[in-house]
Amino acid sequence: MFVVFFRTLIVYFVIIICLRVMGKRQLGELQPSEFVIAILISNIATLSIEDTDIPLIGAIVPIITLMSAEVILSYITLKSGKAQVLVSGNPVVIIRNGKIEQKSMAELRLSIEDLMSQLRIKGFFDIEEVSFAIVETNGELSVFPKAKAQPLTGETSKNPKSAKDFPPLVLISDGVLCSKSLSACNLSERWLSGVLKKNELSEKDIFLMTCDPYGNYYIVEKEQK
Numbered sequence: 001m002f003v004v005f006f007r008t009l010i011v012y013f014v015i016i017i018c019l020r021v022m023g024k025r026q027l028g029e030l031q032p033s034e035f036v037i038a039i040l041i042s043n044i045a046t047l048s049i050e051d052t053d054i055p056l057i058g059a060i061v062p063i064i065t066l067m068s069a070e071v072i073l074s075y076i077t078l079k080s081g082k083a084q085v086l087v088s089g090n091p092v093v094i095i096r097n098g099k100i101e102q103k104s105m106a107e108l109r110l111s112i113e114d115l116m117s118q119l120r121i122k123g124f125f126d127i128e129e130v131s132f133a134i135v136e137t138n139g140e141l142s143v144f145p146k147a148k149a150q151p152l153t154g155e156t157s158k159n160p161k162s163a164k165d166f167p168p169l170v171l172i173s174d175g176v177l178c179s180k181s182l183s184a185c186n187l188s189e190r191w192l193s194g195v196l197k198k199n200e201l202s203e204k205d206i207f208l209m210t211c212d213p214y215g216n217y218y219i220v221e222k223e224q225k
Contacts, residue, residue, distance in 0.1 A: 003052055011045045014060055018067040022074070032137075033087050037070045081176060088137040095133035097165075098146065108135060119143065131165045168218065172209035175222070185213045 018041070022034075041063055048059030077084040094104050094115065105115065116127070118141040124130055129149035134142045144167040169181040171192070182192065195217060196202060208220040 004049065007052065007056055008049050010056060011048055011059060011063075014063055015041060015045060018063060022067055022070050032089070033070065033073060037066050040066055081173075091137060091142075092135045093132065094135055095127075095130050098128070098131055100127075110135070124149070132167055166212050166214070168210040168212045168216070170208065171211045171217070172203055172206045174207060175204040177203055181211070185211050187211060187213070187215070191215070 022037075044059050044062050044066075048054050048056060073087065077087050092104050092108060094101050094108070094110065100115075105111075115133075119125070119127060119130065119133070122141065122143045124143060124145065126149075129145050130143055131146045132144040134144075136142055147165050166185075169178075169184055171178055171181045171185075177192075182189065199219060201219070201221065205221055206219055207222045209217060211217040
């Protein structure tokens with residue numbers, strides 16, 4: 001009994017340390033790779049606790065190996081957009097400009113009942129109130145309402161026309177331009193060049209830049225190392 005007790009404590013602390021090393025995002029919605037790691041670690045931990053004939057090191061080494069693999073993979077996906085897409089996939093738009101993307105729903109094997117259920121969870125019972133709906137890489141549904149369904153803010157209460165039907169898109173991420181966002185916003189490279197010139201910046205100087213079809217943009221510069 002005492003052997004099981006101490007083995008459980010040791011495995012518990014090893015897993016806690018591994019989770020801390022892997023980062024706080026492990027505590028939120030899991031990406032596919034993180035979900036796999038969580039399942040494998042839980043199975044290894046369970047076997048090592050239940051079967052005292054298995055050397056404890058035989059559980060600790062695989063857990064640390066999985067942790068190391070996840071940290072390395074996270075670093076690679078952080079630096080490479082292609083690796084990020086390969087590991088986690090892309091967000092999928094299932095409602096665009098108020099129109100349901102039936103082909104995208106079929107690819108995700110998402111039924112109308114599933115969609116309506118998720119919209120209700122988000123507080124939207126009338127699909128006509130939705131401008132955009134996106135299935136994120138972790139399976140979560142993000143919803144951007146039409147201007148008429150958006151809650152009043154200080155700005156929109158003074159100027160109702162300031163409410164928009166189109167959400168801002170990521171145009172530059174960590175110095176890398178997303179041409180698809182530029183096209184989706186019906187903006188040109190000439191417009192972007194003008195904005196960068198006005199702010200005396202280059203693409204490599206920008207950590208995050210968002211824009212919308214109305215020409216509104218937001219820029220976060222990279223911190224100096």
